[in-house]
Amino acid sequence: MLAQSLGLIEIIVVVIYMMVIGYLGWLGYRRTRTATDYLVAGRKVHPFVMALSYGATFISTSAIVGFGGVAGMFGMSLLWLTFLNIFVGIFIAFVFLGGPTRKMGHHLDAHTFPELLGRRYQSKFVQIFSGLVIFLFMPLYAAAVLIGGCAFIASQFGIDYNTALLVFSVLIAAYVIVGGLKGVMYTDALQGSIMFVGMIVLLVFTYVIVGGVVEGHRQLVELGKNPNIFGGIGFQGWASMPKFGWGAVEAAKGPNLDGYNLWWIVISTITLGVGIGVLAQPQLAVRFMTVKSRRELNRAMLIGGIFILIMTGVAFTVGSLSNVYFLTKEKVEGKLVSVTGVGAKSEWDWVIAKKERGLNLNPEDGSKKNPAIGPDEKAVPCQLLHLDTSGDDEADTHLIFKGYGGAAAITPKAEIEGLAKGGDPKTFVGRQVVVHPRATAYMRAIVKNADGTYECKTSRIIPYYIRSAMPKWFGLLFLLTLLAAAMSTLSSQFHAVGTSIGRDVYEQVTGRHGRSIGVTRIGILIGIVLAVIISYLNPGGGYIIARATAIFFGLCASTFLPAFIGGLFFKRITRAGAIASMIVGFSVTAFWLVFVKTSESSAIGLVQKFAGGKSSILADSPNWPVVDPILIALPLSILTVIIVSLMTKPSSKEHLADCFHK
Amino acid sequence: MLGIEDFYVLLAYLLCLLSALLCVVYGLINWNRGEEAVLEEDVRWVEEEKEVEEEL
Numbered sequence: 120m121l122a123q124s125l126g127l128i129e130i131i132v133v134v135i136y137m138m139v140i141g142y143l144g145w146l147g148y149r150r151t152r153t154a155t156d157y158l159v160a161g162r163k164v165h166p167f168v169m170a171l172s173y174g175a176t177f178i179s180t181s182a183i184v185g186f187g188g189v190a191g192m193f194g195m196s197l198l199w200l201t202f203l204n205i206f207v208g209i210f211i212a213f214v215f216l217g218g219p220t221r222k223m224g225h226h227l228d229a230h231t232f233p234e235l236l237g238r239r240y241q242s243k244f245v246q247i248f249s250g251l252v253i254f255l256f257m258p259l260y261a262a263a264v265l266i267g268g269c270a271f272i273a274s275q276f277g278i279d280y281n282t283a284l285l286v287f288s289v290l291i292a293a294y295v296i297v298g299g300l301k302g303v304m305y306t307d308a309l310q311g312s313i314m315f316v317g318m319i320v321l322l323v324f325t326y327v328i329v330g331g332v333v334e335g336h337r338q339l340v341e342l343g344k345n346p347n348i349f350g351g352i353g354f355q356g357w358a359s360m361p362k363f364g365w366g367a368v369e370a371a372k373g374p375n376l377d378g379y380n381l382w383w384i385v386i387s388t389i390t391l392g393v394g395i396g397v398l399a400q401p402q403l404a405v406r407f408m409t410v411k412s413r414r415e416l417n418r419a420m421l422i423g424g425i426f427i428l429i430m431t432g433v434a435f436t437v438g439s440l441s442n443v444y445f446l447t448k449e450k451v452e453g454k455l456v457s458v459t460g461v462g463a464k465s466e467w468d469w470v471i472a473k474k475e476r477g478l479n480l481n482p483e484d485g486s487k488k489n490p491a492i493g494p495d496e497k498a499v500p501c502q503l504l505h506l507d508t509s510g511d512d513e514a515d516t517h518l519i520f521k522g523y524g525g526a527a528a529i530t531p532k533a534e535i536e537g538l539a540k541g542g543d544p545k546t547f548v549g550r551q552v553v554v555h556p557r558a559t560a561y562m563r564a565i566v567k568n569a570d571g572t573y574e575c576k577t578s579r580i581i582p583y584y585i586r587s588a589m590p591k592w593f594g595l596l597f598l599l600t601l602l603a604a605a606m607s608t609l610s611s612q613f614h615a616v617g618t619s620i621g622r623d624v625y626e627q628v629t630g631r632h633g634r635s636i637g638v639t640r641i642g643i644l645i646g647i648v649l650a651v652i653i654s655y656l657n658p659g660g661g662y663i664i665a666r667a668t669a670i671f672f673g674l675c676a677s678t679f680l681p682a683f684i685g686g687l688f689f690k691r692i693t694r695a696g697a698i699a700s701m702i703v704g705f706s707v708t709a710f711w712l713v714f715v716k717t718s719e720s721s722a723i724g725l726v727q728k729f730a731g732g733k734s735s736i737l738a739d740s741p742n743w744p745v746v747d748p749i750l751i752a753l754p755l756s757i758l759t760v761i762i763v764s765l766m767t768k769p770s771s772k773e774h775l776a777d778c779f780h781k
Numbered sequence: 782m783l784g785i786e787d788f789y790v791l792l793a794y795l796l797c798l799l800s801a802l803l804c805v806v807y808g809l810i811n812w813n814r815g816e817e818a819v820l821e822e823d824v825r826w827v828e829e830e831k832e833v834e835e836e837l
Contacts, residue, residue: 166808195785198793205800210807218815225826230833336784359787408826413815417808424804432797618833 129276129595133290136599140294140606143306166418171311172607173406173419174426177208177397178314179608180267180601181260183434184581185664189389190438191560191580192662194343194357196385197435203394204431209423212398217407217416219687223778224408232401232615233623236679239686239778240694241770243627248701250623252678253401254616258646260671261612262653263664265291266578268605269654270664274582275594277509279569280658288651290602295610295647310603315429317600320593321585322433328588329443338443346528348472348499348561353381357439361385367741376741387747388669395749396672399679401619402611434581441560441584449563449587451516451554453508455535458520458544460502467523469498470565471574499526503565503573504533504544504554517565517573518556520544531558560584568658577662616646666718669747677704677752681760689764690775696764704756711748718745 190197220235229235233253237246265287272283329335336358343356353362361381362368368378397403410416460468500523505514522530535544536553556563564579585597621639626632657663681700685692712719713726714736720726721734730736737743769775785791 195790195794198790198797202793202796202800205797205804209804210800214807225820225822228822228826228829230826230830333784340784340786356787358785358790360789409830411819412817414811414813414817417811417815419808420804421808421812424801424808428797428801432801622833 126276129598132595133598133602136602137290137294140306140309143309166415167422168305168308169410169415170419170422170426171315172307173403174423174430175307175311175314175603175607176406176611177204177403177608178427178430178604179264180271180605181263181608181664181668182431183318183601183604184267184271184578185263185662185668186389186393186431187434187438188560188564188577188580189662189665190435191441191564191584192349192577193354193361193381193385194359194442195339195435195439196360197389197438198432199386199390200394201428201432201435203390204397205424205427207394208397209420209427212403213416213420213423216398216404216684216687217410218413220404220407221410221413223687224405226778226780230405230408231618231622232404232679233619235404236682236686236697237623237627240682240697241774242694242698245682245694245697245701246623247627248698248705249401249679250619250627252674252705253619254624254642254646256671256674257401257612257616257619258649259653259667261609261616261646261650262657263667263671264605264608264612265650265654266657266664266667268601269658270576270578271582271585271598271601274579275586275598277515281655284651284654287605288647288654291606291609292647294606295613295643307607310607311426313596313603314600315426317596318429318433320596321437321589322429324589324593325437325440325444328448329440335440335443338447339440342442342446347559348529349381350529351375352377352384353379357442365742376739377745379742380745383742383745383747387750388673388745389665392669392673392676392747392749393665395680395753396669396674396676399675399683400672401675401679402615404683405615437584438560438581441580441588444584444588445556445558445560445563447557449556449558451506451508451518451556451587453506453516453552453554454510454512455544455547455550455552455554456505456507456512456514457548458502458504460500460520461545464500464523467500468503468573469500470503470519470562471498471572472562473497473575499530499562500524501526501530502544504535506552506554514567517567518554519558519562519565531556531562533557576658578664613643613646617643620645670712670719673747673749673752674705674708676749677708677756679704680753681757685760685764686778690779691764691769692760693764693767693769695767696760696762699763700756700760703759704752707752707755708748711751716744716746716748720744 186197186200223229223239224235227235227238229238231250233246233249236249237243265284268287269280269283272278272287273280276283326332326335329338340356340358343358347354355362362379363382364379366379367374367376370378407416460466502520502523504518504520506516506518507514508516518533519531520533521527534555534557535547536555538544538547560580561575561577564576564583565573566576566579567573585594589597617639620642621635625638626635653667657667678701681704682692682697685700686697713723714720714729717735717738726734726736730738733739735744782791783794785794
């Protein structure tokens with residue numbers, strides 16, 4: 120069945136690709152071309168190889184499919200994240216952090232990120248605590264990468280999400296276990312090159328489809344002026360920033376506490392959470408240690424900045440512009456299998472939209488009116504067309520024909536060629552039809568869940584766009600792009616998971632140095648299993664990919680960043696200061712996610728017991744429930760490291776000399 | 782400009798391009814700067830790293 124849905128050519132290409140990657144890995148093994156070999160032999164690693172390898176580790180399916188989908192929902196304001204990705208994630212990281220990280224890592228003979236912190240502060244606790252945080256939370260980020268890949272495979276080949284997850288997990292596990300962990304630079308660089316080519320083609324085609332750069336943007340501006348499902352939380356169009364402010368928005372039907380929420384989601388969670396968090400990513404920081412000298416970093420920056428621009432910049436621009444395509448150009452051809460949601464209210468279809476947060480159906484006056492079908496699920500009442508586009512008589516595409524009541528203004532009004540305005544679509548059932556969905560990217564990304572409900576899934580926006588707008592051959596190139604993006608990131612993530620539990624926790628706790636390989640391997644296996652379970656339980660609803668990534672990045676920033684940067688640059692930062700700041704950063708982030716930030720706290724479910732059934736202890740205060748923990752936890756963590764360090768005795772001069780000598 | 786009316790979105794779009802350009806210019810200017818001699822500790826570090834890799 121799988122062979123049938125995937126198609127022979129796709130399978131052959133993927134197998135060949137895997138063989139090439141395998142061959143390169145073997146070549147690397149035989150000729151010892153890992154990063155460290157370059158160092159040992161004193162040979163020169165080509166800066167392009169270093170940059171592509173770093174970039175491929177940095178950028179994953181999470182950025183392309185997950186955040187690209189979020190751009191499809193919220194628009195080009197996400198480009199602020201691309202700016203931070205380049206300026207902070209590449210420029211600041213390479214110019215200011217790369218050299219010192221490498222030097223101190225070598226001075227102290229540290230081989231993992233927790234070991235670097237632990238040795239800088241001469242603290243087992245620091246190393247074990249950091250190791251545990253990475254071991255426990257990295258699988259969440261790995262799951263985000265997996266979900267992104269699976270959403271694309273499921274959509275591109277019309278197979279269900281769980282089958283895609285099974286196939287993808289087996290591929291990834293095989294790659295990681297057989298040799299992906301060795302960090303063979305050429306493999307990473309090949310993957311980086313494929314990603315680069317795939318995204319360039321995607322950008323060029325997209326601008327051609329929407330009529331050019333200026334014309335495409337202009338249309339996006341115009342279309343963004345229509346009422347939108349996110350109007351009630353401050354959406355002002357895909358080419359505009361969300362409404363900025365703090366507090367309740369006064370509307371005709373009373374104050375709307377959520378009126379400025381979108382700005383805080385885009386800026387605090389998406390832009391700052393991920394944009395700053397990259398500096399304290401364990402799997403990226405260790406890469407600096409494998410560099411021969413500062414010169415290699417300088418050279419790598421040349422291609423690094425462009426690479427990130429082409430990755431996230433293209434994903435966010437294309438995600439936004441997909442709205443122009445879906446609203447004005449898309450045609451879906453297929454057999455109309457059925458029309459549902461026709462008749463009395465009890466017969467209406469309800470498409471779940473934005474599962475985690477209430478949606479607003481009165482964008483004109485900004486008031487709230489949510490037709491809820493469950494305590495945390497909000498849905499849009501509508502009539503659905505079910506089409507079979509693959510010829511197997513099963514409906515595989517679900518389009519909104521029209522919305523009911525308050526939802527009418529914000530739902531698509533699909534047109535069927537040959538059907539007069541106001542005509543009954545049921546008269547076309549069983550016939551081949553051409554439908555113009557006239558949907559926003561978000562409302563076009565409807566998926567039928569296993570329980571029979573329909574849901575708009577952000578993670579499907581990019582996959583649907585690729586399948587519908589791009590030529591068929593591109594689907595294959597994009598599949599390789601995503602496989603490459605996923606594999607290069609996942610292998611480094613699982614490497615970090617394994618060493619954190621083996622080298623950083625097990626060895627430190629038991630004192631059995633150099634005997635942790637077995638534990639490391641088991642750790643990697645547990646990491647993979649955890650990531651697959653999380654992906655199985657979260658098949659891409661809401662914007663889970665972006666959120667899971669943001670949680671991990673934000674957690675790393677608040678927990679590690681002050682101790683990491685403080686440790687690299689300031690001799691006065693003490694062990695007590697570092698420990699206190701890590702505990703404060705971690706605890707405040709955890710508290711905020713469990714009790715304040717609605718989207719996470721409602722999923723965790725503990726807050727309801729303390730807040731009288733509400734999903735946040737600040738549920739009645741405007742905006743607070745969407746503010747990202749990084750805005751609270753990072754400043755507190757920085758303050759803590761400064762204050763506690765000033766109050767405690769600095770490390771010995773000898774130790775500081777070991778850390779900082781030239 | 783570029784069909785984008787909102788100042789802050791346009792700014793983000795341009796800053797993305799400019800920051801990538803900054804990376805290119807910085808890379809070119811410093812192409813030959815920053816070479817460092819390989820010290821004994823670097824070799825020791827690499828040897829241990831290699832050992833861990835081999836075992837994995």
